[in-house]
Amino acid sequence: MTNIRIGNGYDIHRLVSDRALILGGVNIPHELGLLGHSDADVLTHAIMDAMLGALSLGDIGHYFPPTDPQWAGADSLVLLNQVHQLICTQGWQIGNIDSVVVAERPKLKLHIEKMRDKLAAVLQLQPNQIGIKATTNEKLGPVGREEGICAYAVVLLVAADSFK
């Protein structure tokens, strides 16, 4: 009987003016922000997709379709909480998360601790169970040209009953 599962997630959103830049639930001062139906928190979306993927439950587009006005401008941490409830209901908990945000600008280093704290609070984890790395794309491709920001995440789920 398998008591661990692994999932990976990827997301990208376009950078535009007149939008807030929210990553890992943290509002980051920048002259550009991410475009999307919700708050376009690309890091939180990648993590949610990794959590769903670990249990072969599909992707966030299935649960929170961009055509549904209910999710317009949604706080992605609220959506993350719903995905977390879903995996808990299915008898799983998070072992750890590792993630990478790829952004040419702004510098994200100063904001990472706050992102970990925000995500840990929603997921009822210790911040040291959540890895967040920030890198640039060395000016290559759409991310390098600052047309967008993307994020990758891997999550390990552990069967809740393996702790009993």
Ligand SMILES: [Zn+2]
């Ligand atoms: Zn997204």
